[in-house]
Amino acid sequence: MSQPATVASPPPLKDDMDIVIPTIRSLDFLETWRPFLEPYHLIIIQDGDPTKKIRVPDGFDYEMHNRNDIDRIMGPKAGIISFKDGACRCFGFLLSKKKYIFTIDDDCFVAKEPSGKEINAAAQHIQNLSAPSIPLFFNTLYDPFREGTDFVRGYPFSMREGVPTAVSHGLWLNVPDYDAPTQLVKPLERNTRYVDAVMTIPKGALFPMCAMNLAFNRELIGAAMYFGLMGDGQPLGRYDDMWAGWCVKVICDHLNLGVKTGLPYIWHSKASNPFVNLQKEFKGLFWQEQIIPFFQALTFPKECNTVEKCYLQLSKLVKEKLSSIDPYFLKLGDAMATWIEAWEEFNPAAAQTESS
Numbered sequence: 001m002s003q004p005a006t007v008a009s010p011p012p013l014k015d016d017m018d019i020v021i022p023t024i025r026s027l028d029f030l031e032t033w034r035p036f037l038e039p040y041h042l043i044i045i046q047d048g049d050p051t052k053k054i055r056v057p058d059g060f061d062y063e064m065h066n067r068n069d070i071d072r073i074m075g076p077k078a079g080i081i082s083f084k085d086g087a088c089r090c091f092g093f094l095l096s097k098k099k100y101i102f103t104i105d106d107d108c109f110v111a112k113e114p115s116g117k118e119i120n121a122a123a124q125h126i127q128n129l130s131a132p133s134i135p136l137f138f139n140t141l142y143d144p145f146r147e148g149t150d151f152v153r154g155y156p157f158s159m160r161e162g163v164p165t166a167v168s169h170g171l172w173l174n175v176p177d178y179d180a181p182t183q184l185v186k187p188l189e190r191n192t193r194y195v196d197a198v199m200t201i202p203k204g205a206l207f208p209m210c211a212m213n214l215a216f217n218r219e220l221i222g223a224a225m226y227f228g229l230m231g232d233g234q235p236l237g238r239y240d241d242m243w244a245g246w247c248v249k250v251i252c253d254h255l256n257l258g259v260k261t262g263l264p265y266i267w268h269s270k271a272s273n274p275f276v277n278l279q280k281e282f283k284g285l286f287w288q289e290q291i292i293p294f295f296q297a298l299t300f301p302k303e304c305n306t307v308e309k310c311y312l313q314l315s316k317l318v319k320e321k322l323s324s325i326d327p328y329f330l331k332l333g334d335a336m337a338t339w340i341e342a343w344e345e346f347n348p349a350a351a352q353t354e355s356s
Helices: 030-037 067-080 086-095 121-130 180-185 218-224 240-255 274-297 307-322 328-346 348-355
Strands: 017-023 041-046 061-065 100-104 108-110 165-174 198-200 213-217 258-268
Touching: 017 086, 017 121, 030 108, 030 121, 041 086, 061 067, 061 086, 067 086, 067 328, 086 100, 086 240, 086 328, 100 121, 100 218, 121 165, 121 213, 121 258, 165 218, 165 240, 180 274, 213 218, 213 258, 218 240, 218 307, 218 328, 240 258, 240 274, 240 307, 274 307, 307 328, 328 348
Parallel strands: 017 041, 017 100, 041 061, 165 258
Antiparallel strands: 100 213, 108 258, 165 213, 198 258
């Protein structure tokens, strides 16, 4: 007797999430992602030469934008979108109208669990974002909302409801996300440890956000997902996602939103050139020792009760407190304020809600 056909489960929230990918090359890597990402809409941001032909495998639903499109669509505000840097992906965040965004890099492939099962990173990110976070009190069994676990003895019942999750920060097998000095010291080191855990980053703790495997609730925190002025014409590179992460985390802490890290894993296939990276990171390696204390000491007035208001306040503080490090931070603060103007232009309904 023949067995009944197995009906594949529909992709989770396929109409509620966009996939944003910055790239300078053809996207053959998407073939490995086809079983998981083909149902979703892709927003591809072509960096570098806008005349270069970028190939996308057949079957994917996508839109592609290059520098000429950014200049045309954003007009005088186009200068806030970085060039020749992965920070250009935040243009895709502006264009999206979906609740969730999952952004990956073009050198990241589908990873496998220790059992050999392929990991559906998009589904795990949605699971993380759909369940509450617990930033106020650490649970020693990590995420109590995952199947097979719960709050441990002694966890306050008054805190078990948690808070909305704004960010899901995934990790990487194979090539770790190291800075240039660490790359030079450990050129052959690879991450082979698969840790089956998701945890909330506690309130008051900063973290180095990496955008190669990142998802977020655009409605909750999208207005703060600006990746700064990086790359061509700027004194800094490879700090785009970390800058955004520091801004996002202090705003999430203030507004009682959560940030999770851990699963899902992706397979990061190649290490970038550490000598090129050192040139990009050089100033940041010194500057971060003053930037981190700035964020650690930062507080928002109670009037800052939306992401947009928090981010505008942060843009002023960046100019006021960090410009003594380098005049670059005056430009960055202005760009942050312009980003909010652009965000409200691209999201008029949200801007109207905030002002009402």
